[in-house]
Amino acid sequence: MTRASLYFHIPFCSKKCPYCHFYVIPNSPSFHQILEEGLSLEWEKNLPLLEGLSIESIYFGGGTPSFFVPGGGVARLLEKIRGSRLALASDCEITLEANPEEASPELFSSLLSVGVNRLSLGIQSLDERSLQSIERIHTAQKGKQAILEAHRAGFQNISIDLMYDLPDQTESSWLSTLNQLSSLPIQHVSLYNLTIEPHTSFYKRKESLSFPPPISSLRMLNQAVQTLTSLQFKRYEISAFAKQSSFSKHNIGYWTGRPFLGFGPSACSYWEGKRFRNISHLQRYTRKLKEGISPIDFSEKLPYLDSLKERLAVELRLIEGADLNEDLPPETKQCIERLIEEDFLKRNEKKICLTEKGILFHDTIASVIV
Ligand code: SF4
Structure with missing residues (x-):
C-alpha cells in the first residue's frame, strides 16, 4: 500500500519572532473560525486523493498549533480524519508543535486524549540571555518545566528544537544549554543554526547584530554532536538526533520523497511528483475554498x-x-x-x-x- 503523510499549518503565534520567515498571524478567536472552515473544506476536497493509501504520519505545525487545541480545533480535525475511513497506519505518528509558554498539564492531557503521540517543543535554548537575544517570550525555566510536564502527563516521544549561532551567544552559554539535556526526558533533538532570512526583523537590522564567528559556530556544532552522542542520541539526519530509534517518521518522509498533502494557508505539498503551496493569507485561503477555487498559488513539476x-x-x-x-x-x-x-x-x-x-x-x- 502506498504510504503518505498529512501536514496541517496552524498559523497562530502570540508574537512574531525576529528570525521567523513562516506565515504566522495573531492568535485571535475569529481567525480560528476562519481557519477551521478552510481546513474543513480543503479536507473534503482532497479526501478522494487519499483513498487507498496508508497514512504514516500527521503533523500539526505552525505557527503555534497548541493554540488550536483548547477550542477543540485539533480534536475535530483528528475526528474528521478518523471518521473518513482512511487507512491510518496502526503506528501512525501524530505530532503537534507547542511553545513552552503555552504548556500546561491540561494541554498535554488533552493532546494525549485525542491521539497526539509525539510532541515537538520550541525550546530553542536553555540559557536566559540567548532566549532574550532572539526575543522568545518563554524563560529557560519554563522550557524545562514544559518538557517535564509533558513527560509527566504521559508523552513518551518528546522532541525539542535547539538553536545556536544566536546573537551574542558564547560557547560557554551554549555549553550550559547542552549540559542540561542529560536531566530531561527527551527522545529527539532538532538542531539548527540561526539563519537570517529575507523579510524578517533580524534581516532588517542584521548590521547591528553580533553573531559568533564561524570558528565558534563550528565548535558549537561539534559540542552539540559530542554531547548528544554521549547521551545515546543517534544523528540520523544532518540536523536530527534521536534516542532508541525515535526517528521522526514525518521528517523521514520529506527526506525520502514520500508523498504528503499540506492543508492550511501557506502549507506545501508533494504529490505525484508535483510540489505545490497554498496561498499565504488566511482569509483568501478560506474564501477561495468557499468559492470552489483552488487555494494553490504555486506549483511545479520537475522533469523526470x-x-x-x-x-x-x-x-x-x-x-x-x-x-x-x-x-x-x-x-x-x-x-x-x-x-x-x-x-x-x-x-x-x-x-x-x-x-x-x-x-x-x-x-x-x-x-x-x-
Ligand atoms: S513561535 Fe515559531 S512560528 Fe511563531 S513566530 Fe516564533 S519562530 Fe515563528
Whole structure:
C-alpha cells in the first residue's frame, strides 16, 4: 500500500519572532473560525486523493498549533480524519508543535486524549540571555518545566528544537544549554543554526547584530554532536538526533520523497511528483475554498531527470545515505564519483552517504548535484 503523510499549518503565534520567515498571524478567536472552515473544506476536497493509501504520519505545525487545541480545533480535525475511513497506519505518528509558554498539564492531557503521540517543543535554548537575544517570550525555566510536564502527563516521544549561532551567544552559554539535556526526558533533538532570512526583523537590522564567528559556530556544532552522542542520541539526519530509534517518521518522509498533502494557508505539498503551496493569507485561503477555487498559488513539476537529482540531494541529508537511481544521467554519476574522490561522499554498502566533511558542506554538495 502506498504510504503518505498529512501536514496541517496552524498559523497562530502570540508574537512574531525576529528570525521567523513562516506565515504566522495573531492568535485571535475569529481567525480560528476562519481557519477551521478552510481546513474543513480543503479536507473534503482532497479526501478522494487519499483513498487507498496508508497514512504514516500527521503533523500539526505552525505557527503555534497548541493554540488550536483548547477550542477543540485539533480534536475535530483528528475526528474528521478518523471518521473518513482512511487507512491510518496502526503506528501512525501524530505530532503537534507547542511553545513552552503555552504548556500546561491540561494541554498535554488533552493532546494525549485525542491521539497526539509525539510532541515537538520550541525550546530553542536553555540559557536566559540567548532566549532574550532572539526575543522568545518563554524563560529557560519554563522550557524545562514544559518538557517535564509533558513527560509527566504521559508523552513518551518528546522532541525539542535547539538553536545556536544566536546573537551574542558564547560557547560557554551554549555549553550550559547542552549540559542540561542529560536531566530531561527527551527522545529527539532538532538542531539548527540561526539563519537570517529575507523579510524578517533580524534581516532588517542584521548590521547591528553580533553573531559568533564561524570558528565558534563550528565548535558549537561539534559540542552539540559530542554531547548528544554521549547521551545515546543517534544523528540520523544532518540536523536530527534521536534516542532508541525515535526517528521522526514525518521528517523521514520529506527526506525520502514520500508523498504528503499540506492543508492550511501557506502549507506545501508533494504529490505525484508535483510540489505545490497554498496561498499565504488566511482569509483568501478560506474564501477561495468557499468559492470552489483552488487555494494553490504555486506549483511545479520537475522533469523526470531533474526530480531524480533533487531527490538524491535531499535524501543525502540522511546519515545512512541514499540509493543511486540507475536512471541518473551520466554527468550526475560522474559528479558523484568526483565528490567521492574529494572526500565529500562515500559508499555505504549499496548507498552513497556524506562523509564527516560532507556533512558540513551538504548545501554545496546539493547544489552541485542539482
Ligand atoms: S513561535 Fe515559531 S512560528 Fe511563531 S513566530 Fe516564533 S519562530 Fe515563528
